[in-house]
Amino acid sequence: MTDTFDDLQTSYGRCLRHGGFIARFYEIFMASHRDIPGMFSHTDFSVQHLALRRGISAAIAHAGGSTLTRRTMTEMAQVHGRKGRAPVPPHLYPYWSDSLLRAIAEHDPEYDFTLEQRWRKALDHTTSYFIQHY
Numbered sequence: 001m002t003d004t005f006d007d008l009q010t011s012y013g014r015c016l017r018h019g020g021f022i023a024r025f026y027e028i029f030m031a032s033h034r035d036i037p038g039m040f041s042h043t044d045f046s047v048q049h050l051a052l053r054r055g056i057s058a059a060i061a062h063a064g065g066s067t068l069t070r071r072t073m074t075e076m077a078q079v080h081g082r083k084g085r086a087p088v089p090p091h092l093y094p095y096w097s098d099s100l101l102r103a104i105a106e107h108d109p110e111y112d113f114t115l116e117q118r119w120r121k122a123l124d125h126t127t128s129y130f131i132q133h134y
Contacts, residue, residue: 063122
């Protein structure tokens with residue numbers, strides 16, 4: 001049986017209900033590495049927040065083997081690939097994952113070590129996909 005990571009969708013829902021989750025992620029992420037703020041110098045954050053909000057759900061579904069997210073994930077990998085409009089060098093993905101996990105820990109009252117490991121498994125699956133397509 002395939003792991004659908006439904007528990008992560010539920011965790012993510014709890015994060016969003018508490019408000020400020022996406023903004024807090026970006027605060028953490030921007031402070032995590034000196035190269036990251038410059039990558040967002042021309043970013044409309046109202047658009048970016050919405051894109052990330054959808055992207056996290058797609059990433060969870062992708063990690064769970066959903067074929068419905070294949071196109072979305074391919075498009076996201078192209079955008080963040082070497083020749084994309086917002087390239088992300090592979091060495092920065094751990095900063096993205098760690099920043100997201102910190103924001104989740106702050107916003108999901110049910111976050112614990114087991115849930116963190118589940119999140120890491122799903123995020124590793126997704127970031128590996130992006131790195132393969134860099």
